[in-house]
Amino acid sequence: RISLRGLTPDSVTYMIMLKNCCRKSAPDLEAAKLWLRKAEDRVRREGLDEETWSEAAPLHRRIEVLYAILMTGYSRVGRLKDMFSLLGVMRSRGIRLNQNIFQILMNACMKFSPYGVEECRQLLRIMQRMDIEPVTANYNLLIQGYGRSAQLTSALRVANRMREANIPWDQWTYFHLINAVVGSGQVELSLRLLAKMRKDGVRPTASH
Numbered sequence: 532r533i534s535l536r537g538l539t540p541d542s543v544t545y546m547i548m549l550k551n552c553c554r555k556s557a558p559d560l561e562a563a564k565l566w567l568r569k570a571e572d573r574v575r576r577e578g579l580d581e582e583t584w585s586e587a588a589p590l591h592r593r594i595e596v597l598y599a600i601l602m603t604g605y606s607r608v609g610r611l612k613d614m615f616s617l618l619g620v621m622r623s624r625g626i627r628l629n630q631n632i633f634q635i636l637m638n639a640c641m642k643f644s645p646y647g648v649e650e651c652r653q654l655l656r657i658m659q660r661m662d663i664e665p666v667t668a669n670y671n672l673l674i675q676g677y678g679r680s681a682q683l684t685s686a687l688r689v690a691n692r693m694r695e696a697n698i699p700w701d702q703w704t705y706f707h708l709i710n711a712v713v714g715s716g717q718v719e720l721s722l723r724l725l726a727k728m729r730k731d732g733v734r735p736t737a738s739h
Contacts, residue, residue, distance in 0.1 A: 541577065542577055545566050546566075549567055553600055553607070558608060560601075560610070563601055567598070571594055574593055598617065598626060599635065605617065606636070609642065614635075615636070618632070630658070633665075633669060637651045637655075637673075638672055648682075651673045651676055655669060667698055667699055667703075670690075670698065671704050671707060673689050674711070675707040675710075686711045690704065702733050705728045
C-alpha cells in the first residue's frame, strides 16, 4: 500500500514487518529472513556504506536490533541450529554481538536443549573471550540451569562470582537461588536469602 501511494518504505517499516513475522504464534521465519535482508539493505542506504557503516552507532545499533528480532523468532520454535548459524553470520559480517543476543541464545538452550547448562556455560566463556562482559541476565540463566539439575553448589558458586565481579543480583537471581536452595531441602538458607534480598533493596514478590 505504501508503494502504491508512491512512498518509499524506510528501514523502520521493514523492521516492523520483520517483527510481525517473528511474533506470530507460528513464526514465518522464511519471510522474516527476507524482511531482515530488506531492512538491513535499507539501513545501509539511509546513510552508510560498506566501509564505514559499523562505525555509525545509531544505525549500527538498528542493525543489531534487526538480528536480535530474528534470533528471537528462531528461539520461539527452538531452532537452535539456525540461532548458532545466525550468530556466526553476525560475527562474519562484523555486527557487534552483545549481552542481549547471548541471553536470547542461552535462554533457548535452557529451554530446548538437553545440554542447556553445558551450552550456557560455554556461551559465557565465548562472551568473555570476545570481551563481552556478561550481565545479570546472562548469569541468571546459568543459575537457573544449575538449580533445575540439583547442582546447588554450582549455582551458589556462580552467584558468588557475580558478587565478586560487582554484578548485582536482581529479583530473578534471588528467585532461581531460592528455588535451588528449597529444592535441596535447605529451608534455613532460603530464609537467609530472603532477608538478604530485602537488605539489598530487592522487593520480594509472591513467587519468592
